[in-house]
Amino acid sequence: MTLSDAYDLQSLMAAIAVDRDRGAFASLFRVMAPRIKAYLRRLGATDEVAEDLVQDVMLTVWRRAVQFDPAKASASTWIFTIARNRRIDVLRRERRPEIDPEDPALVADAPPAADDALEAADMGERLHSAMQGLPEGQLSLLKLAYFEDLSHSQIAERMDLPLGTVKSRLRLATARLKSVLEHIA
Amino acid sequence: MTGPIHHPGEDLLLEYAAGSMPEPLALLVATHLTLCPACRAEAARLETLGGAMLEEIGPEPVSESLLDRVLDCLDDAAELAPQAGARPATDAPFAVPMPLARYLGESFGGLGWRSMIGLKEVELLKGRPGFTTRLMRIAPGAVMPRHTHEGAEMTLVLAGGFTDRGNHFVRGDVAIAGPDDDHQPVADADGECICLAVTSAPLRLTGPIGRYLNPFIRI
Ligand SMILES: [Zn+2]
Ligand SMILES: [Zn+2]
Numbered sequence: 097m098t099l100s101d102a103y104d105l106q107s108l109m110a111a112i113a114v115d116r117d118r119g120a121f122a123s124l125f126r127v128m129a130p131r132i133k134a135y136l137r138r139l140g141a142t143d144e145v146a147e148d149l150v151q152d153v154m155l156t157v158w159r160r161a162v163q164f165d166p167a168k169a170s171a172s173t174w175i176f177t178i179a180r181n182r183r184i185d186v187l188r189r190e191r192r193p194e195i196d197p198e199d200p201a202l203v204a205d206a207p208p209a210a211d212d213a214l215e216a217a218d219m220g221e222r223l224h225s226a227m228q229g230l231p232e233g234q235l236s237l238l239k240l241a242y243f244e245d246l247s248h249s250q251i252a253e254r255m256d257l258p259l260g261t262v263k264s265r266l267r268l269a270t271a272r273l274k275s276v277l278e279h280i281a
Numbered sequence: 282m283t284g285p286i287h288h289p290g291e292d293l294l295l296e297y298a299a300g301s302m303p304e305p306l307a308l309l310v311a312t313h314l315t316l317c318p319a320c321r322a323e324a325a326r327l328e329t330l331g332g333a334m335l336e337e338i339g340p341e342p343v344s345e346s347l348l349d350r351v352l353d354c355l356d357d358a359a360e361l362a363p364q365a366g367a368r369p370a371t372d373a374p375f376a377v378p379m380p381l382a383r384y385l386g387e388s389f390g391g392l393g394w395r396s397m398i399g400l401k402e403v404e405l406l407k408g409r410p411g412f413t414t415r416l417m418r419i420a421p422g423a424v425m426p427r428h429t430h431e432g433a434e435m436t437l438v439l440a441g442g443f444t445d446r447g448n449h450f451v452r453g454d455v456a457i458a459g460p461d462d463d464h465q466p467v468a469d470a471d472g473e474c475i476c477l478a479v480t481s482a483p484l485r486l487t488g489p490i491g492r493y494l495n496p497f498i499r500i
Contacts, residue, residue: 098333098336099336099337100336118352118355122348125348129343129347129348130340130341130343131335131336131338131340133342133343134338134339134340134341135338137341138338147344150347151347151350151354154351155355168325169325169332170329170332171332172332172333172335172336173329173332173333175332176328176331176332176334176335177328177331177332179335180300180331181300183300190304192304192307193307193308193310193312193380193383194311194380195311195315195321195378195379195380196315196379196380199315200376201376201379202315202378203284203315203317204283204318205318205322206283206318220333223329223330223333224333227334227337238330238334241299242299242334243338245300245301246301247296247301247303248295248296266292270291270295270327273330273333274327277329278326
């Protein structure tokens with residue numbers, strides 16, 4: 097059972113976006129705030145800074161909830177991108193260049209195949225078990241890649257591994273997880 | 282399948298999605314993503330992995346008062362409109378992707394272009410240690426001096442095209458030259474070629490003219 101399923105994060109987000117439901121927001125907070133905090137602590141934030149940022153991120157979730165599109169991303173993915181961008185702003189003091197979906201220069205996607213839309217819950221379950229099945233050597237590199245603000249060459253240095261090994265292990269790990277996102281049934 | 286044929290590669294997309302990529306490279310990647318549906322889909326998948334990783338992370342308890350503090354702020358928290366888009370320069374000779382437009386301001390001609398042989402350039406994101414970020418306008422048919430790099434060089438074509446080591450690059454394409462690549466890009470003859478280039482270390486010029494020009498010009 098994944099976190100998303102256990103707490104039905106998608107429904108909580110929908111209740112926040114559509115009904116401005118504070119109870120749903122409090123439930124989402126109880127699940128996600130300790131995880132956002134753990135993410136920020138791994139990135140080097142002090143306890144105090146991490147909690148300020150958690151507050152920031154959760155308020156942004158409330159304010160931007162109407163922009164959440166369950167067809168495009170899961171709730172946890174959407175919250176991950178908000179937390180990631182806030183910590184780049186605050187911890188790294190850099191701007192985060194992002195695409196603008198309304199950009200007239202945007203080259204449009206090819207229309208998705210009809211059977212492309214895998215149920216989010218179903219996908220989460222498979223992603224979860226694929227992640228559990230990763231060899232420890234791949235999973236630990238993936239954590240460094242996502243949670244430590246390290247480039248791949250910095251990961252290689254930290255782990256005392258050749259850069260090629262880091263890249264190939266990360267590619268194996270992401271390929272295995274992405275196969276869950278790409279292939280249906 | 283529409284879109285570019287030369288891409289930044291999965292390693293860089295992962296660094297971009299994870300948020301560990303320095304701003305100059307992230308600017309180039311985000312601009313490519315605007316022009317490349319394939320990499321955009323890939324980056325979205327890598328963000329989905331980020332969300333799944335966040336679900337799996339070992340949680341750290343927050344202070345008991347934090348939820349109340351956040352709830353107290355909800356009333357003041359007006360809904361945020363989508364981030365206001367920059368107004369792209371209207372005098373640019375190509376459609377400026379929004380991630381880049383945010384760094385250019387409203388006058389493309391007024392960017393403070395420096396003229397050199399065969400090209401004009403302007404530096405963006407100055408003062409980032411280890412990175413040089415430049416917008417280049419290369420004259421039709423111009424042949425760049427032969428050179429190598431101490432670090433990597435990523436070039437994204439915004440308008441026109443160029444040929445380098447047997448490959449042709451047009452709008453949306455990303456050319457990557459490694460530290461050992463001794464190369465000499467040639468702009469297409471039929472129009473100006475406009476590129477965003479990010480180098481991670483100073484370049485050394487190697488041709489006979491290059492050695493002469495080295496103190497004055499960086500490609
Ligand atoms: Zn691409
Ligand atoms: Zn070069």
